């Protein structure tokens with residue numbers, strides 16, 4: 001029996017509290033050993049010391065909305081939503097400082113009062129925490145113009161696996177023991193492997209898979225390794241963000257394509273007009289929401305300084321794609337754009353209302369390929385899934401070549417787990433063949449950890465191990481995430497005969513959170 005850590009906040013090791021944290025978004029269910037909800041950075045440090053002393057692992061966690069299973073595990077959940085909600089905006093410097101617990105939407109609300117915003121705009125910002133967004137290198141529809149959150153993180157305060165609190169700031173050499181170990185044991189190896197890194201890292205517009213050795217090589221900042229490290233290199237307690245002015249004028253387009261072959265050409269044409277979003281709704285999505293007829297719809301947003309600039313950009317973009325499209329609709333104001341885009345939100349309630357035997361599962365859900373291979377990728381997913389009789393819903397961030405997929409297997413059918421497992425294997429092979437990454441923005445979690453060897457190869461994988469060992473020699477921070485343990489990717493499913501039992505009322509509440517996207521909910525209330 002574990003003694004409680006010497007901390008302020010909540011420590012619970014009873015079965016109901018553990019059950020309340022057994023799931024995040026995504027497909028996994030795992031019962032943690034206990035739950036800690038610290039209320040300050042000193043408490044986080046105390047928990048890390050305690051975990052090291054007792055050789056128990058920690059699973060850092062924000063809102064639990066990430067898809068790959070980085071927010072669940074058999075170690076002790078470290079729920080960071082209890083950290084005091086610091087949120088300070090410096091409009092003159094266009095900087096914000098938030099604690100890890102602050103949801104991105106709150107940051108945007110405060111920044112908006114000064115005409116500023118955090119541009120990438122993840123659709124989960126209502127609940128996704130600053131810590132979770134940094135840890136997954138989150139992105140959003142506007143990443144096509146503004147990149148992933150990496151570009152906007154100036155520094156983080158982090159508790160290392162040694163229990164030291166340190167700041168990692170761009171351009172500043174850190175002094176914490178973990179950083180010293182990294183500089184001595186891992187950094188020289190990374191630098192001398194620059195050719196292999198350049199050859200093996202996917203040339204995609206986004207990548208949240210593996211440790212970002214390429215970004216680290218470009219900047220020299222260990223901060224770039226921590227961004228996207230999914231709680232495996234340190235526990236983020238505060239984040240300093242760069243902000244950007246909100247452009248005053250916005251318009252949009254809705255483009256229906258008759259052929260998947262036109263997708264790549266249409267997107268490449270649109271990118272020339274510097275759009276702030278180019279979103280894809282595939283035929284599978286359109287059929288689900290009862291808007292069938294096109295092979296794909298592209299939703300485009302353009303932001304400019306004046307209405308005249310919006311008008312010119314929308315007209316030019318429409319002209320550039322008209323020969324590829326069955327229909328082009330345009331809007332010149334934010335309201336008109338919103339009307340064109342309304343269809344984008346139509347799938348969520350339908351997916352949430354599916355009967356229990358037909359579940360929407362995020363298994364091959366986050367791949368990003370070079371934009372010129374996107375049509376091939378969408379076609380491959382459709383064909384592979386159809387060959388295994390698994391319906392799919394495909395949508396995503398077309399401007400970045402980044403495609404989300406929801407599988408809709410019948411979970412009462414004989415052998416459905418084997419089917420989706422094979423599908424994951426086959427589609428991953430396609431991603432690698434097309435020069436893509438298995439994760440554009442959600443991170444690897446435990447879902448994709450076992451796939452990375454075939455994406456990056458042995459030399460890069462051993463560099464990932466070196467990075468991990470330098471930051472976390474005892475392996476207490478989120479084991480099994482990014483670096484594989486050898487377990488099959490679809491172990492610990494929340495659905496099906498193998499799912500561990502939870503108290504009925506808690507299982508129902510977790511299901512409700514999933515169906516209603518209620519990830520902002522305090523999980524201890526369930527217990």
Ligand SMILES: Cc1cc2nc3c(=O)[nH]c(=O)nc-3n(C[C@H](O)[C@H](O)[C@H](O)COP(=O)(O)OP(=O)(O)OC[C@H]3O[C@@H](n4cnc5c(N)ncnc54)[C@H](O)[C@@H]3O)c2cc1C
Nearest residue numbers: 062063064065066070123124129131132135138139231236
């Ligand atoms: C409906 C829906 C829509 C979504 N849309 C988007 C989208 O548009 N773009 C996008 O990028 N993602 C999206 N996501 C995924 C998810 O919201 C993001 O990955 C988000 O950044 C996760 O934040 P969180 O607070 O929920 O983190 P969690 O899920 O709790 O944790 C995610 C990972 O980060 C680690 N972590 C969390 N906090 C910390 C910390 N303080 N220090 C160190 N490690 C930490 C965890 O260990 C875990 O590995 C969506 C999810 C859902 C359910």
